[in-house]
Amino acid sequence: MKTDKITIKKGKLKGEIDAISSKSFAHRALIMAGLSDSPTEIFINEFSKDINVTIKALEDLGAYIERYEDKIILIPSKKKLNKAIIDMYESGSSLRFFTAVSTHFAKEIKIIGEKRLSQRPNLALIENLRENGLSIDNDRLPFTISGDFLGGNFKLSHDESSQYITALLLAGSKSARTFIELDNLAESVGYVDITIDVLKDFNVDVIKEGFSYKIENPKIISPKKYYVEGDWSNSAFFYGANLLGSDIKINNLNFNTSQKDKEIISIIERIKEHKNNGKTLKIDISQIPDLAPITAILLTTLDKPSYIVNGKRLRIKESDRLISTCQMLNNLGAKAEIRGDDLKVEGKIKGGVVDSFNDHRIVMAASIASNLASEDITILDYKAVNKSYPNFFNDFEKLGGELR
Numbered sequence: 001m002k003t004d005k006i007t008i009k010k011g012k013l014k015g016e017i018d019a020i021s022s023k024s025f026a027h028r029a030l031i032m033a034g035l036s037d038s039p040t041e042i043f044i045n046e047f048s049k050d051i052n053v054t055i056k057a058l059e060d061l062g063a064y065i066e067r068y069e070d071k072i073i074l075i076p077s078k079k080k081l082n083k084a085i086i087d088m089y090e091s092g093s094s095l096r097f098f099t100a101v102s103t104h105f106a107k108e109i110k111i112i113g114e115k116r117l118s119q120r121p122n123l124a125l126i127e128n129l130r131e132n133g134l135s136i137d138n139d140r141l142p143f144t145i146s147g148d149f150l151g152g153n154f155k156l157s158h159d160e161s162s163q164y165i166t167a168l169l170l171a172g173s174k175s176a177r178t179f180i181e182l183d184n185l186a187e188s189v190g191y192v193d194i195t196i197d198v199l200k201d202f203n204v205d206v207i208k209e210g211f212s213y214k215i216e217n218p219k220i221i222s223p224k225k226y227y228v229e230g231d232w233s234n235s236a237f238f239y240g241a242n243l244l245g246s247d248i249k250i251n252n253l254n255f256n257t258s259q260k261d262k263e264i265i266s267i268i269e270r271i272k273e274h275k276n277n278g279k280t281l282k283i284d285i286s287q288i289p290d291l292a293p294i295t296a297i298l299l300t301t302l303d304k305p306s307y308i309v310n311g312k313r314l315r316i317k318e319s320d321r322l323i324s325t326c327q328m329l330n331n332l333g334a335k336a337e338i339r340g341d342d343l344k345v346e347g348k349i350k351g352g353v354v355d356s357f358n359d360h361r362i363v364m365a366a367s368i369a370s371n372l373a374s375e376d377i378t379i380l381d382y383k384a385v386n387k388s389y390p391n392f393f394n395d396f397e398k399l400g401g402e403l404r
């Protein structure tokens with residue numbers, strides 16, 4: 001039986017909040033600080049479960065970490081450990097990144113994780129690492145890695161995770177030469193631009209040409225202080241609430257960011273345009289999978305059926321996000337239907353009981369649906385939100401949201 005549930009009263013939100021630190025930037029900055037040879041002070045205003053996974057893994061791999069309320073100081077280890085065990089819990093990013101970088105810290109590393117993480121793909125990355133000299137004893141978690149990451153030539157197909165590319169670039173920032181070739185434009189490839197930005201902040205240049213990435217003779221230099229910018233994927237929920245009649249000012253966001261989830265702004269514009277133009281709206285989600293649940297809620301404001309398309313990648317997230325998003329809408333009184341890798345959305349939100357499917361982004365999207373609801377919304381397994389935004393409900397209440 002699911003016991004951790006929260007009930008949200010219908011209504012709008014009003015006030016001001018600070019965007020939380022970007023989870024994507026934070027993972028990368030922490031790992032680069034761990035790979036560098038001098039201390040880095042990293043400013044982070046929200047220590048989510050996933051960020052804590054990366055911090056703890058770096059500690060278990062020998063880094064010395066001082067924790068403060070709004071920052072950590074990371075002092076890299078000077079020597080390589082013989083053995084380490086690191087637990088990735090449910091963090092896909094941490095899993096993929098440490099699969100490639102951990103051999104820079106220890107000679108033999110056992111990687112473990114929990115819940116759905118062991119079902120999320122990692123094989124194409126593992127096979128590439130094997131071909132380039134690492135020994136990895138299993139294709140799924142738990143597995144043990146040994147050998148040295150010395151860079152090399154890597155070939156990836158576009159259809160599993162952009163995190164593989166990031167993993168190789170992070171690891172490649174401490175090897176002589178790394179060349180990654182993609183067979184096509186990768187889905188979620190915008191996330192690699194975040195990686196390129198962070199590597200640059202640590203003095204490593206990535207050369208991007210067509211569908212390939214190259215690092216040659218890198219020398220990591222810590223910027224000493226690193227301020228992690230605000231998170232667009234999580235701020236998107238509050239942007240969405242504004243479309244639904246809330247009045248929220250979100251501070252601390254970079255409008256020149258490499259985070260593609262800033263696209264929430266144009267999604268909202270397109271929804272506004274489509275309110276009266278009689279055309280069918282289709283949102284291509286292949287580059288911005290984390291925006292799917294909130295986009296689906298926003299689409300219910302249209303009077304014609306609309307679509308989220310190219311959602312194959314959604315199936316391998318914390319939940320099968322096509323199924324969890326579809327069920328969220330149907331349980332809230334709207335009408336959604338999965339068609340291949342697309343989601344058809346129609347009908348209106350009323351209220352009801354939503355299962356989070358242990359997916360933080362479903363918890364936040366369903367909470368924002370309270371802006372449209374005529375009845376209460378209850379979310380089962382709402383603590384899934386801790387994965388990226390443990391203070392979400394504190395901010396929600398600060399904005400006048402009523403919870404039980």
Ligand SMILES: O=C(O)C1=C[C@@H](OP(=O)(O)O)[C@@H](O)[C@H](O)C1
Nearest residue numbers: 024093161162163188191289290
């Ligand atoms: O690199 C990153 O920080 C991320 C990449 C995306 O994953 P995929 O590339 O697997 O789609 C995204 O969904 C995830 O939340 C964070």
Ligand SMILES: C=C(OP(=O)(O)O)C(=O)O
Nearest residue numbers: 090091092093290317318
């Ligand atoms: C998919 C996500 O994260 P990860 O892949 O790091 O688990 C997410 O935050 O929505």
